[in-house]
Amino acid sequence: MWKKAKSKDAPVKDGRLLTNLSWEADQVLNANKERRFAWRLVFGLMVCVVALAGVIAFMLPLKKVVPTVVMVDKLTGENQVITLAQDYVKTSTLSDKHWVQRYVVAHERYVYRFVQWDYDTVRLMSEPKVWADYTPKFEGSESMDKRLKDDVEILPNILSITLTGNGLATVRYEVKTRDYRTTAPPVVSRRIATLRYEYKSRNLLLENEQEAIANPLGFTVTAYQTDPEMGGEAKGATP
Structure with a gap:
């Protein structure tokens, strides 16, 4: 096979x-x-x-919508963006004390050549109710500036400022009143001012630039009261 x-x-x-x-x-x-x-x-x-x-x-x-206002110059036609003045300045304890001191000095001082300055400062930094309580002493024929003119000076000297939080401040200050119509020494007393304040946004379109420069943060006093300090009664002092 x-x-x-x-x-x-x-x-x-x-x-x-x-x-x-x-x-x-x-x-x-x-x-x-x-x-x-x-x-x-x-x-x-x-x-x-x-x-x-x-x-x-x-x-x-962190995103914040900020309205932008554009103002047109009537003469030149130039456009200018208007923003809140608060965008450029920050607040702090030190600046709080600065504005509180400035307000109290303007509110309590009487120096004839500074009357208009202090009057405008208080107006710019006060709510309507606080402003209404301040203005009567400069109204009518018996207003302070007409009675005292430049014969009397009332000078406040800030001794201490205490911020108690929530927009409250307590200010101890000394007041020296000098009457140039007499040879008497100035009268000195101590007082305590208590005020409530806040910062309100300012729109530069609604006010003139000078006012915005004078109060860029919108510092506003919403309540104000001043009382004699216990034991701080008026007394004479040598010039």
Whole structure:
């Protein structure tokens, strides 16, 4: 009997099969790699979106909408952006004391050459009710400036300013009253002023520039009272 010869194509077919299997395995591996890369990319994008949302949420409270007013000069036609004066100046304990002292001095002082200055200062820094309590002494034929003229000076000297919070201030001051019509020494007394104040936004469009410069923060006294200090009764003093 003769033996059947082995086919020479068998090894070739086996090799092709292995090659096909290897190619399919590579395709599956590449697909898995691409899938993992895609998921990593999606995860990275999600992290970026969450981080961006966090930044926006953090910065959102800092955003403030400020109305802008544009004023046109009637003569030149030039446009000027008007903003709140408070945008340029910050408040602090020291500035609070500065404005409190300035107000009390203007309210309590009488020096004939400074009457208009003090009058305008009190007007600019007072609410209507406080202003209404101040003005009577300068009204009518018996007003202080008509009676005293430049014959009498009343000079307050601030001794201490205490800020008690919530816009409240207590001011101890000494008042020296000198009457130049007599040879008597000046009379000195001590008083305590209590006032409530706040800062109101100013719109430069609603007032002239000089007033805005004089009170850029909008310092406003909403209540004012002054009383003699216990034990600080008036007494004579040598000049």
